[in-house]
Amino acid sequence: MPELTLAPESTVQLPKQYITAEDVRGAIEHTLLKPEASVVDVENLCQEASRHGFPLVCINPQHVSHAAAVLAESDTNVCTVIGFPFGATSPDALAYEVMELAAKGAREIDMVVPVGSMVEDDVWTVYSHVARVVRTAKSLVPRPQIKVIVETSALQFDQVIKAALVSVAAGADFIKTSTGFHKGGAMLADVSAMAMVAGSTARVKASGGVRTPSAAVQMLRYGAHRLGTSSGVKLVRK
Template sequence: MEKNSENIAKIAAMIDHTNLNPCARKADIEKLCAEAKEYGFASVCVNPSFVPLASELLAGSDVKVCTVVGFPLGANTIDDKAAQAGVTVYDGAREVDMVVNLGLVKDGLWDDVFEEIYAVRCAVNDVMIPGDPKIILKVILETCYLSDEEIIKCCECAEKAGADFVKTSTGFAILKGPDGKLLPNGATTHAVSLMRKTVGGHLGVKASGGIHNWEEAVAMVEAGASRIGASAGVQIINN
């Protein structure tokens, strides 16, 4: 994809400009929101405690507020995830990225995986927001831990449960090789392509984790991503 003004705007409109740093401060979120408005990003993705602030800063703009649920491990109870999701929507989030319970996935408990996603879908639907569009729900699979078969089954559960996107990664996974060295933990074109093949045009696919520049973002889009999660949104557009 040539880097011209038209394609830059196209990629920018796919980016969830992200700051999920546990030490993020108010000034960091203010900067994040200002950049999102300047560059025309799809959303800012922030931790739940910053949703009210981001909502205030982005009021009247086209940039949505995205947040995370069950982040980063996905090991919360169904009730915890559903309750947290409902609160974040009440506080102003219009997109919710939930982490799937990886223990359920590894045990092959697909009915339970479906029930968890469906519970969050229902919780965000239950928050009445007059005049606002449907809340977007994205399901984080943490693909670096999963086999291709598990990725496919997770995608099928997400679609059945009414999710809007499947997402590759939190960016916080810790994966080590036999030598003890850290392995890549983010999005891969293989995972994105497999997810797109599985969901077809029914769901969006969000590539997230380890996307630092224009070339990497374009590779994910060409593999089938319709959204990019990145803390390097400005760098992707400018470099």
């Protein structure tokens, strides 16, 4: 495993002074990951995302093909999840999911780290899972971006930083706070710390509990580049 270091001082993310409504709109991944989500629900999500100019929808793997077809003529892409929501999946299974879902139209894929391993500070297992997914993604055309969910509310603060370091070292494009299925969601302290770790090498997705325009602005101010939320329309409605 490569040596883990913080980003150089020049790349540390400082709070941004001004966040515009378009900044918020351009960061939203319009999300529907409830197990009871129907095809009609997913179609409605896609139509809302396209109508409001959101860059992505984030949906369960079952609906990737259909969502990609619905959004084919729009500027909105499809994101999906693997190893979700517990991360208790083998690297081989994760790699297969990446290949299958990319072929079906997923342009970004959010994976969950093996949370139990991170709780035990088993950084090697976490690294091996992320690295396997990243290697698989790099072999595909077009190459899906990989976002790594560290499930911050299940970890101590130092473990959040370790998980972020390991994910960036393994080649993740994004590090992400939460699945939305654990007891807590995105916290400013975690987002800020993850942004410092990511530096200019990766980016941060804040997810879980981002339900108000003020919360969205704060997450972006403190280093998030994306917002995973089921409240996307509410965040941009005037």
